[in-house]
Amino acid sequence: MFNRRVRTLLLGSLVCTLVACTATEPAPPQRQPPSSPSIAPGAAGIGDKYYPNDGNGGYDVTGYDVSVSYDPATGRLEGDTTVTARATQQLQQFNLDLRGFTVTSVDIDGARAEFSRQGDAELVITAPRALAKDSTFSARVHYNGEPVSVTSAQLGTNGWQRSSTGGAFALGEPQSAAFWYPVNEHPRDKATFRLTARVPEGWNAVSIGRLENTTTANGWTTTTWTEPNPVASYLTTVAIDRFTIERGRLADGTPVVNAFAPGTDAVRGDARRLGEIIDFLAGKFGEYPASTAGGIYLGENIGYSLETQGRPTYTRSADLETIVHELAHQWYGNSVSVESWADICLNECLASYSQWLWAEGKQRDNLDARYQRAIDQLHDNAGFWAPRLYDMGTGNEFEGVYNKGILAIHALRRQIGEADFNRVLREWPARHRDGNASWPDFERFVTDISGQNLRGFFDAWFRGTERPADEYLYPGSLGR
Template sequence: MRGLNHWRRGAVTAVAVLAGISLGAGIALADPGFGGAKPGSDGAGDSYYPQDGNGGYDVADYDLKVDYAPATHQLTGSQTISARATQSLSSFDLDLSGPTVDSVKVDGRDAKFTRTGDHELVITPARPVWRGERFTTKIAYHGVPAAIDDPLLGLNGWQYGKSGGAFAAGEPRSATTWYPVNDTPLDKATFHLAITVPDEWGVIGNGREGRTFKTPKGTTHVWDETTPAVPYMTTVAIDKWEFDRTKLSDGTPVVSAYAPGTSDETKAAERRLPEIIDFLSSKFGPYPVDAAGGIFLAEPIGFSLETLSRPIYSGRAGDLQTIVHENAHQWYGDTVAVENWKDVCLNECFASYAQWLWSEAKEGQDLNARYLAAVKKASPAFWAGKLYDMGPGNEFTYVYSKGPLALHALRNTIGQQAFDKVIKTWNRLNHDGNASMPEFQRYTERVAHMNLQGFFDAWIYGNAKPSDQYLYPGSLKPSA
């Protein structure tokens, strides 16, 4: 995200359990070795957003079929979720804000369901789902989606365009406003979307563009994201788009969509996307996603967002630096996602420093001079800003300004060779997984053969101006 204001018993027993599962869905068998079935937790346990996400299962795939009527804002959905139970489940939760649920089936049998709180959909299957068992949940629902209006983070989720179209964008939550989901960064899944809209509307989503075909209700557009995605990184956008389709040098498809009124300057910046991705690949390793492109809105929303494979841009932010930032997230934040929201510097500090690296390589900027100038003018409030465990609602603040300074100081502390190795191998080591800032610290220490506790305490974990030892390492010398 880039804000506009700064902004995871023995063999005999295992065989017995598998044999029991195959005997038939209508037989509630014993659960030897695993204990009795119980409800899955109604939250994933994040310290900032403990009720977001759920426990007891792991989603592999969301297969979503949607009809959407721009004139009435009515959305009708049919969704199939493929998952595996990580405990024996008597019931389990999904997250959904707003739309009405019409029916739920688990493994083809009607399931009971209730709604609790502001986003909990509690599902009780006809029989328990045993630990290790793969199961499917099919949900029919409808309604007029509405964004979540967070007092600190603004509008998140399904939003409406002035043209009459709509789009989904928001962090830390967005998906819950338009489909049932396990809304936690800890549960990535592939995402398949077939959405039907009136013929005059265009649609863009995550991943690779599938077939388009006519139906009695309009035109169906298919998008398939085969890179596992965190829920808030999924999106769909409906408008009278101008499409631009091309490929990267390795054949990866690029699809970008421009809302009416998008400036020529923005289109020219996006046409440099292959160059941007080649540059970022030289720094961070091979491009880690199955597709690329961008979604350029007309609406001046308060942020742009790294939606997987295809970032979504505010109508006032389609500039080159923002495109570099959001695409850097495909390595830092998307394919390697945070373990907890307090680790968000692993997303935003790195995407912001990617902008520095671009300026250095493409514009000849002296980053040491840029760093020293920023240090010289930094206020006490700036130094008090935290880059780790900054508190809910404060995630998207100093990570954009103090964050790149911390990484430039780290580069000068451990040396260019070690720094290059760290940032280029981090995604490969953690690809399609989650990571924490302490894990990044330990990995950097191993690569650099240095104890970096003092540095991380001063820059990442602390909230005071670092001492000169950490403020002016290596070739960085204080300006007069």
Template sequence: MRWSAGVCAVVALLVLGTGPAAADPALIGAPGAGDPYYPLDGNGGYDVSHYDLAIDYDPPTHHLRGTAAIEARAVQPLAQFNLDFRGPEVLMVTVNGQPAGFAREGEHELVVTPLLPLPAGLPLRIVVDYAGEVADTEGKGWTYAPSGGAFAVGQPHSASTWYPLNDTPLDKATFTLHASVPAEWEIMSTGERTRHEVRDGRLATTWETRQPVIGYLTTMAVDHFTFLETRRADGTPVLSAFAPESEHNREDEQRVPEILDFLENLYGPYPFEVAGGIYVDAVIPFSLETQTRPTYAPWADLNTVVHELAHQWWGDTMSVRQWSDICLNECFASYTADYLWIERIDGADVDTKYRDTIAKYRDDTEFWEYALADPGAGTEFTSVYYRGPLFLHALRKLIGEDVFFAALKDFVTAHRDGHASMPEFREFLQTRTSLPLRDFLAEWLDGTRAPRDAFLYPGTLGG
């Protein structure tokens, strides 16, 4: 981020007569995954492997009809479990083909009560039908575009505004989107576009994301897009789209193959089958690393493109375990764009850039206010952008070029399609050098004031 009559009776009984208190507490999946910042995000009791969405959207009325088929497995006996959903009215829920009770609770809980309790280990097919006007979240999920179109974007939440899911970084899954709109509109999403055809006045598309993805890294965008289609030298397809007022971004987007080559040299092979970008023209304050195809605000520049593409390694294929680990996303993407790209492509003197930044902010208490390793709920998207690159540059100078770059590539490669945490990264670093790193890492990552001079100016940085 940069910035059925008998069945109906049974269903009625389930919906109206079953609440959370009716089930044995031991058989209820937890309403949250326990993230320290967002404890009610995600849910317990099951693990999702795949989402298959069918979405029909009408831009003039903002009416969305959806069917979410969720393939999962019970990890405990379940008489009840939750999904995260902030979208339109739920019409029906089935579990393994049987009607299930459901209720909306709180801001985003969809409580599902299966007809019969589910044993641990049972494969689940949860189908949720829903329909209604989907609200404009203004960059915190489903968002209206100036043209009358819409797109889904937001961090740490967005997916629950347009489909039900287990909304936690810990439960990555593959993702298929079948989306339909009136034929005068176009659709973009993540992954490979495997269908794109007009029939009876409607455009129907299918998008396949075959590597596991977190919910906030999925998207659907509807607009009067124009397209840019290219390929990398290795054959990787690059498909990008531009909303009406974002054509000025086309020149930067043409450099995606070059940027991916640059990033591969740093962090290993590009982790996905396709690439590209989605350029919207709504005024939102951030761009976002939606997996395989970042979503860019109209102000995005080349630095933003490098940043969001670096996230395909740092944040997408390797994802955080919890939101306090956000430095693993933003510190690394920021350092890549703000230091490594300009150093290696533009020939910039980044040591001087580092020293000038330290001189400017060393005594600024607000600059050091939020710890990189745990910036806090609601303030997680702060210091990681501007102090994260400084930390990584100082680390590079301390442990040396060869050790630094080999460590980064090996760490992100080892966690491909998985998760990592800041504590894991700290432990890993120490296995790569005989230098004692505990105090250096503590002052840079845990501290809320400038590190001591020896840690501010290690190696050739000077004092």
């Protein structure tokens, strides 16, 4: 995520203008079916204290096969999604996350299942028979309606958004997938993803993953995208517009798709530096971990860009710095995803610091001098130092990670030294590739590599709410 609200002397970013979308009410609740009293239902949340209703328990998703048909003229979506999962307990009743829509049927392994709706986002399913622990099952959901969104999200609008051209796109963090398909919506449950999107002829539907096929018949175009790597659900997307599509390959053969909506001519030059940026970041972080590359360039100023897997989605105001940031997320945030939303600095602090690495490597910027200027100007700015970078509290995840987070990572670099810092940058994403990790895991990892006692440093920078003491503010070559 690159938040355009943040403008500091550190990033030189533009102030964003957030877009407001109006949410519609979810479908009325249906009858709650009974489940066997001897079998505990899957939990209604995955266990993240920040968002206790996000995700679900009782199963682990292995793959999503999503099929949607969307007509921009009516704004209605018809969906047919199959969720393949492994039961982690004996299971008969479990939940999927789905916001809005009318659900018309649910099948479990081909047999009709009972279902109901609870709250704003819970689809409660009762299988026709108990599912054994460790068994694999499929849940197929048919649904339809006009997709919804919420405007109360930290960074802007989450969910399904209409574009000024008449098209639409699904985007948001920490939630976005449940606004267009049933899902176990938490980064902890990563799965493969396949999308088949049907739109009227003349429109394009672009998503993450590899382009499998495109056909046009009877006035409709159907496109299938397949992502073979495990992906956190908020990193999936579909964008529907009259895109100009440019295709190519990286030097290693990785397929590239850039999709430019009307009004995005200004960013095309920066977008074509994709291979150069990935090569640079791979030199810092190790082998590029995504199955595809490219970008979805929206013609809308929505206030943020998002690191949708392998093919980030960019706001109209995106620039070269934004592209560097979102591509860095392919290592930090996408391949290695957070265990909890309290760990978001693992994503944003490191991706933000990639912008400094780019400035150092490509523009010969003196980062120590940049750091010292920032500290001098922000020395007594209590508001700048107040946000915690770890366990910052629900609703505060994106408050300090884009600016204070950069200074913290640069100070860490000087604290542990260049050789150990370079090891951290490469070995961390390699160790946790396609998995999840927490910020405390990262602290232990850095401590082990450096051989230093870093408790005071991490507490001052990442848990503290005041300017760090000078011993942590000016380590190594930053010393005065």
